[in-house]
Amino acid sequence: QVQLVESGGGSVQAGGSLTLSCAVSGHPYCMGWFRQVQGKEGEGLMEEREGVAKIYPASGAIVYRDPAKGRFTVSIDNAANMLYLQMNSLQPEDTATYYCAAAADIKRCGMYLRGVGVDYWGTGTLVTISS
Numbered sequence: 001q002v003q004l005v006e007s008g009g010g011s012v013q014a015g016g017s018l019t020l021s022c023a024v025s026g027h028p029y030c031m032g033w034f035r036q037v038q039g040k041e042g043e044g045l046m047e048e049r050e051g052v053a054k055i056y057p058a059s060g061a062i063v064y065r066d067p068a069k070g071r072f073t074v075s076i077d078n079a080a081n082m083l084y085l086q087m088n089s090l091q092p093e094d095t096a097t098y099y100c101a102a103a104a105d106i107k108r109c110g111m112y113l114r115g116v117g118v119d120y121w122g123t124g125t126l127v128t129i130s131s
Contacts, residue, residue, distance in 0.1 A: 002026030002120040004100040009125030016090050016129075022083040022100030022122060030056045030109035032074060033085045035067075035096035036124070049099065051113030052085070065113055067094075090129045097124040 008020040024031065032054030053064045053074040062074055073086040083100060100122035103109045111117030 002028050002102050002104070004031075004102060004120055004122035006098065006100045006122045006125040009098065009127050011128040011130060012090055014091055014129055014131050017086070017088045018090060018127060019087070020085040020098055020100075020125060020127070022085075024081045024083055024100075024102070026102075026120075028057070028102035028120065029105050030054050030112055031076075031083055031100065031102040032112065033083075034099045034101050034115065034118075035094075035127075036099065037096045049115055050096075051115060052098075054109070054112050055083070056109070063113065087127075090127075092129045092131045095127060095129045097126050099124045 003025040005023045006020060012018050033052040034049040035052055036049045051065050052068045055062045055074050055076050057076055057078055071089045075084045101118045102120040103112045103117045104119045108117040108119060
């Protein structure tokens, strides 16, 4: 069983930086970050969770999706069982709830960034970017 607990969300101005942390218990095959934008107030709708990046703890291999490329860096401290997401040059469109997520095996990790391969989710941490 894998448990994930995020921390480090908050509010920053556009152009700023923020680092998210995720405490990991268990041994997932891969892990990483998703984000979800809240729908407009009153509509009660949520956008689908968008894969940001994934990392394989054993090899250190990393895959980023387009919103993260060049601005975000995912890293892992295996000794401390911690996962990180360093976010730079943040823009208002990066405002979202960010989730730490993990998959249990290689097949699931192959589908991970599409969201269908995720086996474990954290509870999320809100990041708000003001213009």
